[in-house]
Amino acid sequence: MHFATRVAAMYLDANATTPLAEEVWAAMLPWWREGFHNPSSTHTGGKKARAAIEEARAQVAELIGAREDEIVFTSGGTEGINAVLQSWDRMDQEGNFLTTAVEHSAVLRTGAALSRTMALCGVDALGALDFEQWREGLAGAAFASAMAVNNETGVIFDWQRAALLAHEQGKAFFCDAVQAMGKIPLSVADTAVDAMALSAHKFHGPKGVGALYLRRGTSFSPLLRGGGQERGMRSGTEPVAAIVGMGAAAALAKRQLEQKVPDAIAAMRDAFEQLVLAGTSGVSVNGDLRSRLPNTSHLSLADCEAAGLLILLDEKGVACSAGSACMAGKQQPSHVQKAMGFSDARAKSSLRVSFCYQNTMEETLQAARHVIAAVEKLRSVQGAGVGPVVIYSS
């Protein structure tokens, strides 16, 4: 399979996944070839592989202000979430699992499969956590979890406050920080978070690798047992190249945060929104604009089904999402937007555009023009009473 396209691709779907950074690829390459050894082997090759893993652990720990022995490598965000929630479910503490109504399905589906009841805390119309409900929910909870950042809207939760309130009531707190890492400063230092899940492919690292932060002393029993790798917390021969890639991606993210690269990304996002708002009617920008990721634009486009919009945009080489990638292809409105009180029609007419440092202002503006044209086209077809239809562009 090759990826030649008719038009230059404008990849604006960074919350689904990010392109591998060139320097991450370069760092990984030797570990796919000459550095193939098993890091548990005692010969020189094995020792070098072990040292490479430990360097990556230090890079990940540094980015989030953790200690190295608090980082456990996993296969990604989903595994980290399952490992912690299932582990805590096995604790004999009575009570619910409290989480939020807008979590990723990795949390919601894992939560629904636990042996205890899952209680959902709501959000307001801007997607911000309802702390009154959170406090009440904690009373009946054995442990709790809240995401750092919502993958659809980009809204940043005050997860530090959620963690503190959980600890005040003696409850363990887990944070799904998959969408926060690398996009905004993220530190576990001086917080009450007990465990946090991270995933490399969301910040220009490879897919299939992630990390769990487990605060020293946090109760945890492993999901995967076997050879005792990762200090017994996660057995299985380590994918050295992928772990090295995650470390390199963390180092890159740290540098980019110091150099204020997210501000430049926000400038592209803002220019995109301004152009779309000026170019067509019936557009609303969703989410808490004072507390959202610099890279994410979540728009509702009145009278315009996102499913059709995505097809037209894809034809022009613009890759983005309706709601979230996991929702694409499904006709149900997103649970996140429903929790924010959106009608089904509004939820089905929303577009998520998410940027990264590899985008340019030129392609951003080009993409905005394509969005305007696609919206107008779709509305004219729908207005003519031809619907529901599959739109084929010329």
Ligand SMILES: Cc1ncc(COP(=O)(O)O)c(C=O)c1O
């Ligand atoms: C908020 C959030 N949590 C968890 C995940 C799952 O992470 P992974 O793809 O590494 O399994 C995702 C991925 O989309 C996500 O956005």
